[in-house]
Amino acid sequence: MATGRTHRPATRSRGIPEATVARLPLYLRALTALSERSVPTVSSEELATAAGVNSAKLRKDFSYLGSYGTRGVGYDVEYLVYQISRELGLTQDWPVVIVGVGNLGAALANYGGFASRGFRVAALLDQDPALTGRTVAGMPVSHTDDLERIVTENGVSIGVITIPAGGAQQVCDRLVAAGVTSILNFAPTVLSVPEGVDVRKVDLSIELQILAFHEQRKAGEDATAPAAPAELPAGPHTTPRKGPDGDVPAVMPA
Numbered sequence: 001m002a003t004g005r006t007h008r009p010a011t012r013s014r015g016i017p018e019a020t021v022a023r024l025p026l027y028l029r030a031l032t033a034l035s036e037r038s039v040p041t042v043s044s045e046e047l048a049t050a051a052g053v054n055s056a057k058l059r060k061d062f063s064y065l066g067s068y069g070t071r072g073v074g075y076d077v078e079y080l081v082y083q084i085s086r087e088l089g090l091t092q093d094w095p096v097v098i099v100g101v102g103n104l105g106a107a108l109a110n111y112g113g114f115a116s117r118g119f120r121v122a123a124l125l126d127q128d129p130a131l132t133g134r135t136v137a138g139m140p141v142s143h144t145d146d147l148e149r150i151v152t153e154n155g156v157s158i159g160v161i162t163i164p165a166g167g168a169q170q171v172c173d174r175l176v177a178a179g180v181t182s183i184l185n186f187a188p189t190v191l192s193v194p195e196g197v198d199v200r201k202v203d204l205s206i207e208l209q210i211l212a213f214h215e216q217r218k219a220g221e222d223a224t225a226p227a228a229p230a231e232l233p234a235g236p237h238t239t240p241r242k243g244p245d246g247d248v249p250a251v252m253p254a
């Protein structure tokens, strides 16, 4: 779904396709789990299964990183974690602001997974004066009057928008004017941004609609599928499917 503009070519400056970039976090998550279990090396097939990606695609993706693995040994887990983290810019700390501290904003603020991946929530902002000064996820909520000052003082380049659709464009404009160049938008609206600003939209209802589509197809196939031969164990009539983009995660390009 096209929502807003990213103004980015399909291939990034260092020649890594956007589709590969979108899969790097999947590899990183799988590799981090292996690293936590002190697994030293992994084959492309094992890693592909763990990441939910086709192994030929994985090898092609890693070739863009200059990582080819060793025949019979596989890939060095720690080195790949480092390589992918470096490629994704995760070897540095990214201060993030969350605008809108309602149900979703508070849930995101409380999510421990950001910090461990290099994203530090620098501030929580909300326009509701009743929330100002309240502690959420161990941090006081600031009023949106202070948005520009907070963004500047903290060198924030990533803003997360978790407010209703109506105010999202204005908040986006203020974030961008203050220096934010990447927006993660949860509001159900299309955001317009100037050249050089990336917007990613997360919409869980769209993910559910895609699952509903597959459920419907599965139900249709079950209705028309021939009965399993008596001598074979009756297995599932369908193979696992992925979304229309195969292995692309739930966050969509804006």
Ligand SMILES: NC(=O)c1ccc[n+]([C@@H]2O[C@H](COP(=O)([O-])OP(=O)(O)OC[C@H]3O[C@@H](n4cnc5c(N)ncnc54)[C@H](O)[C@@H]3O)[C@@H](O)[C@H]2O)c1
Residues within 6 Å of the ligand: 099, 100, 101, 102, 103, 104, 105, 125, 126, 127, 128, 144, 162, 163, 164, 165, 167, 168, 171, 185, 186, 187, 188, 202, 203, 204, 205
């Ligand atoms: N993308 C998804 O998958 C997904 C999932 C759930 C909710 N949402 C969306 O996220 C948004 C927030 O949902 P919620 O359940 O947390 O709502 P909520 O009503 O609990 O919280 C919204 C908060 O935003 C604040 N707010 C409103 N306008 C503002 C503005 N202009 N500037 C600063 N703060 C402002 C409100 O004071 C409130 O605290 C909604 O747009 C909702 O549709 C998206």
